[in-house]
Amino acid sequence: MEKIPFMDLAAQNKSLESELNAAIAEVVQSRSFIQGAPVERFNKDFLRLHGGTYGVGCANGTGAITVALRALNVGHGDEVLVPNHTFIATAEAVVEVGAKPVLVEIDSEYRQLDLKDAARRMTAKTKAILPVHLYGLPEPMDQVMAFAREHKLKVVEDCAQAQLAKWKGQAVGTFGDLATFSFYPGKNLGAFGDAGFILTENAKHFEFIERYINHGRQDKYLHQFFGSNYRMDGLQGAVLATKVTRLAAWTERRREVAKQYDESLKGFRVLQPRAESVPVYHLYVVEVSNRQEVMDAFKRENIDCGIHYPIPLSCQPAFAPLGYKEGQFPVSEEMSARILSLPFFPEMTVEQMKRVVGVFRGVAKA
Numbered sequence: 001m002e003k004i005p006f007m008d009l010a011a012q013n014k015s016l017e018s019e020l021n022a023a024i025a026e027v028v029q030s031r032s033f034i035q036g037a038p039v040e041r042f043n044k045d046f047l048r049l050h051g052g053t054y055g056v057g058c059a060n061g062t063g064a065i066t067v068a069l070r071a072l073n074v075g076h077g078d079e080v081l082v083p084n085h086t087f088i089a090t091a092e093a094v095v096e097v098g099a100k101p102v103l104v105e106i107d108s109e110y111r112q113l114d115l116k117d118a119a120r121r122m123t124a125k126t127k128a129i130l131p132v133h134l135y136g137l138p139e140p141m142d143q144v145m146a147f148a149r150e151h152k153l154k155v156v157e158d159c160a161q162a163q164l165a166k167w168k169g170q171a172v173g174t175f176g177d178l179a180t181f182s183f184y185p186g187k188n189l190g191a192f193g194d195a196g197f198i199l200t201e202n203a204k205h206f207e208f209i210e211r212y213i214n215h216g217r218q219d220k221y222l223h224q225f226f227g228s229n230y231r232m233d234g235l236q237g238a239v240l241a242t243k244v245t246r247l248a249a250w251t252e253r254r255r256e257v258a259k260q261y262d263e264s265l266k267g268f269r270v271l272q273p274r275a276e277s278v279p280v281y282h283l284y285v286v287e288v289s290n291r292q293e294v295m296d297a298f299k300r301e302n303i304d305c306g307i308h309y310p311i312p313l314s315c316q317p318a319f320a321p322l323g324y325k326e327g328q329f330p331v332s333e334e335m336s337a338r339i340l341s342l343p344f345f346p347e348m349t350v351e352q353m354k355r356v357v358g359v360f361r362g363v364a365k366a
C-alpha cells in the first residue's frame, strides 16, 4: 500500500526544482552566503505578501522571538505570559533573555489563550504577552490587544505557523509590538534549513533588530551595542525568495484541503478557526478519545500522522524548576491527550484524503 506522508516536501520541491537549483547556483557564484542580495529580495517579497511595514529575515524562529523580546527590553526580573499549549520555543526565548515564562491556560472552545486565566496570573512583574497563532489559526487579536492595553503589556506575536493569516482582514503580526516567523522546512513556507523573520510596525524597533542580529553593527567594525549573530544565510534567502512566489497558491490549497476534510469529518471535533479570521492551516488537528487506536490503524495502513504537541509546557521536565506540575492546567492537559494531526499538505489528492478519512472514520471515537 502506497505511503501517505504527513507532509510532502518532495512533491513541493519537485515542482520548483529548476528554479531552486538556479537560485542556489547564483548564491554560490556570487558568494552571498550571509545576508546579501538574496535575503534582501526575500525580505521585501515576504513583507509585501504577508503585510507589514518593517521586517528582516533572521536565523530561525526561536531566535526571532528572543530578539523581539530584547527589542522590548524584556529581561531579568520580568514575567511574560505564554500559552501552555504551544511549541516549547515560545517559552524558551523568554528564558533565553533571562525573564520568566508564566504559563496561561487555553480556553475550552478554540483552544487559544484564556485571557481570564491570563488576568489571574498577572503580577507586578508581568511585562509582556506572547500570543501564538498556533496551527495557522489566528488568535482574536483585538481582544488580546485590549487585554495588553488594559494591563500595559508589550505584545510579541508568534506567527511561526501563520504566514499570510489574517485577523479581521489585517495580517497577523501587525497588531503587536513585534512579530516573529519560522521558516523551518516543514512550515507553510519552509527553507532548506533554519530561517526566521521579525516583523514590526515600529521604526525604532526595526533599527534595533537589524543591528542586534548582526553583532550590534553600525559599520563593518563599528559596534554600537552588544548584539549577537542571528543573520539569515544567503542560501536560505535564495530558497525562500523562490518558494515565496508560490506561498499564496499553496495557502489557498491548504484552505481547500481543510474544507474537504471538514466536510468528511462531520461529527468529530476538529479545531476550527474563529469566524473573523483568515486561517492558513499549518496543521489539520482533530480530537479523539481513542488516539492510540487511531494511530495504530494509520500505521497498519501506511499513513503518517503526528501530535502537536503531546505534552503541555506545564508538564515538561524543563518547567519543573518553575514549580509547574501535572494537574494544574486541566484544559491543555486534556487537549494534549486527545489531539491528532492528520496528513495535510497542499499537494494532497482526493484519493489520499479518502484513504485517510476512511481509516479514521473506521476507528476514531469522538
Ligand SMILES: Cc1ncc(COP(=O)(O)O)c(C=O)c1O
Binding pocket: 060, 061, 062, 063, 086, 087, 089, 090, 132, 134, 158, 160, 161, 181, 182, 183, 184, 194, 195, 196
Ligand atoms: C509556534 C512556534 N514557535 C516557534 C517556533 C520556533 O521556530 P524555529 O524552529 O525556526 O526556531 C516554532 C517552530 O518550530 C513554532 O511552531
